[in-house]
Amino acid sequence: MPRKSVPPTVRQRRLGAELRRLRESVDLSATQAGALHGTSQPRVSSIEAGTYAVGADRVRAMARSYSCTNEAYIDALTEMTGGRTRGWWDEYRSLLPPDAIDVAELEHHTSSMRTSTLGHMPGLLQTRAYAHAVISDVVPSFAPHEVEHRVSFRIKRQVAVYGENPKPLTAILHEAALHMGFGGPEVTRTQLKHLLEVSELEHVAILVIPFGAGTFPSAGTGIYYMAGAVPALDTVQLDTDHGLTFLDAQPKLVKYRTILDYIERCTLKPGKSRDLIRRVAADL
Structure with a gap:
């Protein structure tokens, strides 16, 4: 055969x-x-x-x-030669779409990460309960066992931030994400507490765009920028309703680096971002 x-x-x-x-x-x-x-x-x-x-x-x-x-x-x-990299994500190859597995392999090899999200927390910073609430609301909906596979996979991906070889992460999120309430007040409160704890790590910068910041580019799109060993090998991953899209053409890499730089200028500094997260958590 x-x-x-x-x-x-x-x-x-x-x-x-x-x-x-x-x-x-x-x-x-x-x-x-x-x-x-x-x-x-x-x-x-x-x-x-x-x-x-x-x-x-x-x-x-x-x-x-x-x-x-x-x-x-x-x-x-x-460094990119040979066959596919073997890693913890291989156990999910028969359970999840190939592009999801690709993200984990890219994170394993990346030198740093920048992400911008608006309606919810970045996947690398989600608690298990919060991730379960977000993934359960996907359309079309997943069967219960599929939800569990995806939640488990998302949590394991966080080795890129919390593992033995953690990668620098800059996470930009909008104040709206702090108020969305995925999973209810208790899940959100725990998630915001987790966000504050992670924000104290030296290699993690969490930056919040306050409601008063006004407009900014790509306000309707989540952007995930993974740096390669050299800038020419960077990768952009966009979340869309039809799945994940990967971009690597140099003009697009330059464009999304510029967009993220612009968005970052709209955020509060790390300390003020933490203060805002604390205020939102206290009001729940």
């Missing part, structure tokens, strides 16, 4: 996309690149699609043959 084909992860596709960009930057066709590297056009296309695992030496040779001289960038590309 033939083995079932496993689609490449976002990380594998990203390596291929970067190699394709390098090839196109020197105006080589896949056929010409194949001849240059002693392989075939289909093999080059498979590498660029992320469906064929390629080694570090081959990536270095390809990058240099495409006139790339950015050693930090080449080193970062070689």
Whole structure:
């Protein structure tokens, strides 16, 4: 019986996309690149699609043959070689959509994270009860066992913030999220207490946009920006009603870095953000 084909992860596709960009930057066709590297056009296309695992030496040779001289960038590309990364998220591969698994793998490799949410707390900062309330309200609704899988997965993802190798996190949220009341007053009160505790960690910055801040870009969209080993390998993940969207084209990375910088200027400083969270919690 033939083995079932496993689609490449976002990380594998990203390596291929970067190699394709390098090839196109020197105006080589896949056929010409194949001849240059002693392989075939289909093999080059498979590498660029992320469906064929390629080694570090081959990536270095390809990058240099495409006139790339950015050693930090080449080193970062070689770190992305080989097969899919094995990690705690593998136990969820048969339970959750591939894009959800991709987020956990990206978080494992990222150097820092910036997130902007409006109606609810960032997933990496949610308590289990709060996450259960948020996930239970998704349309179309999930079966009870699906809710539990997704809640468990979301909580395990928080190793990126609380694990042995925690990543710097800047979380921007709107004051509206503090008042939404997911799960009722007790769940919200516990969530806000958790938010205050996390905000004291040196590698976490929680910034609140107060109601009086007025308008700001992407007010209707959640943005999750994960930094790569070099800026060229950053990734943006957007939450949409039809699922998760991943962006990595350089103009879009620049755009969303700029948007997050602008939104951050609309927030209260960390200390004043904590004061506002405390006031909201006290009023519940």
